[in-house]
Amino acid sequence: MSKPNFEQTLEDILEKNLPQEELAEVKRLLYGRELDFLFLPKWNGNQDLDVQGYDMGGSITEELRPPRIVRVGLIQHSIVLPTTEPLKKQRNALHLKIQKYVDYAATCGVNLLCLQEAWAMPFAFCTREKYPWCEFAEDAENGPTVILMSELAQRHGMVIICPILERDSANGDTLWNTSVVIEKDGTVIGKHRKNHIPRVGDFNESTYYMEGNTGHPVFETSFGRVAINICYGRHHPQNWMMFGLNGAEIVFNPSATTSHTSEPLWSIEARNAAIANSYYTCAINRVGTEQFPNEFTSGDGAPAHHDFGHFYGSSYITAPDGTRTPGLSRSKDGLLVCELDLNLCRQMKDFWCLRMTQRLDLYARELNEYVQNNLIPQQKHMKQQEKDSKKQ
Amino acid sequence: MSKPNFEQTLEDILEKNLPQEELAEVKRLLYGRELDFLFLPKWNGNQDLDVQGYDMGGSITEELRPPRIVRVGLIQHSIVLPTTEPLKKQRNALHLKIQKYVDYAATCGVNLLCLQEAWAMPFAFCTREKYPWCEFAEDAENGPTVILMSELAQRHGMVIICPILERDSANGDTLWNTSVVIEKDGTVIGKHRKNHIPRVGDFNESTYYMEGNTGHPVFETSFGRVAINICYGRHHPQNWMMFGLNGAEIVFNPSATTSHTSEPLWSIEARNAAIANSYYTCAINRVGTEQFPNEFTSGDGAPAHHDFGHFYGSSYITAPDGTRTPGLSRSKDGLLVCELDLNLCRQMKDFWCLRMTQRLDLYARELNEYVQNNLIPQQKHMKQQEKDSKKQ
Numbered sequence: 001m002s003k004p005n006f007e008q009t010l011e012d013i014l015e016k017n018l019p020q021e022e023l024a025e026v027k028r029l030l031y032g033r034e035l036d037f038l039f040l041p042k043w044n045g046n047q048d049l050d051v052q053g054y055d056m057g058g059s060i061t062e063e064l065r066p067p068r069i070v071r072v073g074l075i076q077h078s079i080v081l082p083t084t085e086p087l088k089k090q091r092n093a094l095h096l097k098i099q100k101y102v103d104y105a106a107t108c109g110v111n112l113l114c115l116q117e118a119w120a121m122p123f124a125f126c127t128r129e130k131y132p133w134c135e136f137a138e139d140a141e142n143g144p145t146v147i148l149m150s151e152l153a154q155r156h157g158m159v160i161i162c163p164i165l166e167r168d169s170a171n172g173d174t175l176w177n178t179s180v181v182i183e184k185d186g187t188v189i190g191k192h193r194k195n196h197i198p199r200v201g202d203f204n205e206s207t208y209y210m211e212g213n214t215g216h217p218v219f220e221t222s223f224g225r226v227a228i229n230i231c232y233g234r235h236h237p238q239n240w241m242m243f244g245l246n247g248a249e250i251v252f253n254p255s256a257t258t259s260h261t262s263e264p265l266w267s268i269e270a271r272n273a274a275i276a277n278s279y280y281t282c283a284i285n286r287v288g289t290e291q292f293p294n295e296f297t298s299g300d301g302a303p304a305h306h307d308f309g310h311f312y313g314s315s316y317i318t319a320p321d322g323t324r325t326p327g328l329s330r331s332k333d334g335l336l337v338c339e340l341d342l343n344l345c346r347q348m349k350d351f352w353c354l355r356m357t358q359r360l361d362l363y364a365r366e367l368n369e370y371v372q373n374n375l376i377p378q379q380k381h382m383k384q385q386e387k388d389s390k391k392q
Numbered sequence: 393m394s395k396p397n398f399e400q401t402l403e404d405i406l407e408k409n410l411p412q413e414e415l416a417e418v419k420r421l422l423y424g425r426e427l428d429f430l431f432l433p434k435w436n437g438n439q440d441l442d443v444q445g446y447d448m449g450g451s452i453t454e455e456l457r458p459p460r461i462v463r464v465g466l467i468q469h470s471i472v473l474p475t476t477e478p479l480k481k482q483r484n485a486l487h488l489k490i491q492k493y494v495d496y497a498a499t500c501g502v503n504l505l506c507l508q509e510a511w512a513m514p515f516a517f518c519t520r521e522k523y524p525w526c527e528f529a530e531d532a533e534n535g536p537t538v539i540l541m542s543e544l545a546q547r548h549g550m551v552i553i554c555p556i557l558e559r560d561s562a563n564g565d566t567l568w569n570t571s572v573v574i575e576k577d578g579t580v581i582g583k584h585r586k587n588h589i590p591r592v593g594d595f596n597e598s599t600y601y602m603e604g605n606t607g608h609p610v611f612e613t614s615f616g617r618v619a620i621n622i623c624y625g626r627h628h629p630q631n632w633m634m635f636g637l638n639g640a641e642i643v644f645n646p647s648a649t650t651s652h653t654s655e656p657l658w659s660i661e662a663r664n665a666a667i668a669n670s671y672y673t674c675a676i677n678r679v680g681t682e683q684f685p686n687e688f689t690s691g692d693g694a695p696a697h698h699d700f701g702h703f704y705g706s707s708y709i710t711a712p713d714g715t716r717t718p719g720l721s722r723s724k725d726g727l728l729v730c731e732l733d734l735n736l737c738r739q740m741k742d743f744w745c746l747r748m749t750q751r752l753d754l755y756a757r758e759l760n761e762y763v764q765n766n767l768i769p770q771q772k773h774m775k776q777q778e779k780d781s782k783k784q
Contacts, residue, residue, distance in 0.1 A: 004420070005417070008417075010418060010422070013414045013418055017414065018405065018409050022400075022405045025396055025397065026405055026406070028396070029655060030422075030656070031656065032656040032657075195754075196749045196751065198749070200744050211751060215754075215758065236746065236750060237629030237632075237633065237664070238629070238633065238750070238751075238752075240629075241630065242755065242762075245762050264423065264715070265424075265714045268714070269668075271660055272660050272661055276661075322656060322660070351592060352627065353591050354627055357590070358588075358628060359587065359588065359603060359630075360630075360763050361763050362587075362607075363759060364756070364759040364760045364763040366607065367634075367637075367752060367755060368756045368759075370634075370637050
């Protein structure tokens with residue numbers, strides 16, 4: 001198997017090779033409705049940044065309710081310095097780079113911005129080493145990364161979702177994988193802790209932190225009701241579901257995932273969640289290959305090595321009708337800007353009726369029985385079924 | 393918007409236009425692992441049948457458990473006669489055509505076969521007319537379609553999933569949308585009734601039948617533990633989930649869905665379910681455009697018309713690791729044959745740990761609270777969250 005060329009996205013390959021008419025049909029099948037581009041100011045920074053802007057469209061103009069238009073921005077990026085540099089230098093370099101991206105996102109009119117998982121550090125959980133990496137953890141209200149983002153949120157009047165490695169000093173110095181929600185006035189209005197923790201491939205995150213204890217909060221912000229399904233939680237449809245039941249209109253999925261582990265699944269899960277729950281989903285993945293000083297093994301029989309594999313970016317947004325944007329670059333930092341009408345969420349509930357036909361009482365009952373009985377599976381034959389249905 | 397050319401599948405367009413290396417990468421991104429072809433005997437019937445065979449692979453050879461290899465077959469097809477013909481002629485013509493396909497599937501070594509939703513009739517629910525269409529409904533044990541399939545199951549030693557419109561004469565002549573499970577000795581071992589009924593576009597099925605009362609049964613057959621998620625149920629992740637919790641290794645999704653309504657979503661939902669539940673999913677869609685004698689409207693402001701739109705086939709199978717087959721034809725009848733190792737289900741549970749990290753107790757509790765309270769959404773701020781987490 002030859003190594004993938006991450007310089008090209010799927011969309012690049014299709015656009016380069018397909019005749020116009022067939023390209024249009026392939027895009028319809030793969031992405032849904034055709035999207036208009038947004039006109040965005042030019043990026044003038046030094047960094048090679050993939051900037052893409054789309055108008056998601058798809059909503060109708062209602063007579064009795066005005067449109068609720070917001071601009072969402074997603075930032076994906078690589079680390080800046082080698083992981084062997086002093087931690088403070090590593091973090092400062094990331095802060096500096098991302099600050100420029102946030103300032104630029106503001107010029108693009110972004111109201112609601114989300115960064116990638118644990119964005120102010122390398123994704124060091126592959127190493128299984130506690131130090132120095134645990135030092136990157138910081139307080140969810142007063143840590144340096146949240147303070148920086150709080151300043152930027154206030155400066156730009158922007159809601160920012162800031163995923164960090166959290167140090168919970170008030171509770172036994174516990175670590176959590178957390179996303180902090182900052183209002184446009186700079187106030188931290190809440191946080192969510194990652195609900196599902198992976199033990200797959202080099203994702204040894206259960207070595208560092210436990211399953212979150214914040215449930216499924218939805219945050220009423222100045223720009224819509226938002227929730228955060230962190231990384232591996234995207235494989236869990238119930239996680240997406242509960243955010244939907246709690247009223248989310250946009251669910252962000254800040255992630256860090258590698259090509260070998262998940263790239264063929266990446267386009268499926270966040271998009272399925274948007275369809276099933278009639279809300280917008282925003283999937284963000286980190287970029288690049290991170291090298292670590294000490295070698296480690298991956299439990300797959302291969303020799304010890306120093307890197308986690310390639311984080312393939314490809315961040316994208318899906319509308320409640322299942323239409324999605326192309327993905328950002330697979331190798332470069334990027335900013336994806338999307339103009340959305342939040343009214344489309346309720347319009348899709350009216351159209352597809354998925355909430356109305358969801359039969360939650362049935363699932364609450366069956367799931368409870370399943371959990372309480374430690375599973376007596378429903379595996380039975382017709383005669384038994386008929387007895388049951390006559391009882392009802 | 394130009395009308396799609398249903399003669400070409402997505403895969404046709406990609407294979408025709410992409411250079412070899414880029415084609416391989418596009419296929420990896422869109423489908424996962426590369427699949428080997430199965431060698432199948434030639435189809436000699438008159439009907440133009442799209443026959444495709446794949447070895448799904450992906451499993452490892454375990455030391456303490458032998459492989460559990462089965463061949464699954466999916467049949468997609470159009471109706472035979474115009475809907476204006478006498479009902480008995482219409483049904484007989486379908487019986488005759490499908491019987492030939494089943495006989496051929498047997499020569500391909502198929503152990504476990506599934507047909508499309510309500511396969512022995514036109515999908516007349518767009519009309520909202522009760523007669524003559526309700527006459528197609530038949531008994532789940534003694535109806536002519538089940539009797540035919542029972543004979544074929546016995547003749548070929550094949551398990552057959554036979555979706556019908558069910559007439560429940562013993563219970564007030566109720567109609568259900570049902571799939572009957574027939575063992576390889578011809579015995580009807582059970583049935584499942586469609587759990588989620590659409591009210592979208594021309595899918596006026598709630599005019600004809602109600603939400604099923606059979607829960608989420610999994611059928612222990614000679615060729616693995618199977619369940620059936622009928623059509624619109626594929627939009628409901630909880631439906632897929634409960635079949636998984638009840639032990640399903642293969643979940644069939646017999647469907648009837650049209651291009652305009654769902655084609656860009658088709659590749660997402662059944663595939664997502666395979667990933668999330670570590671089982672095989674088999675999505676089957678009917679083929680062709682069905683004309684009805686009386687005109688009807690679609691609630692979309694368009695003029696009255698006589699057809700439901702184009703059923704686009706595209707049946708496909710997904711493995712528990714997310715790898716999927718190409719789709720069958722978008723315009724022709726087809727048989728998809730896949731050789732699977734059922735052991736891959738448990739292997740993927742061990743690899744991804746999605747069952748282990750599922751936190752069902754959390755969801756049972758939250759879902760129950762949601763249903764009992766008629767929703768008090770979890771929308772709160774940090775101070776409240778901290779109070780809650782200290783309580784735990």
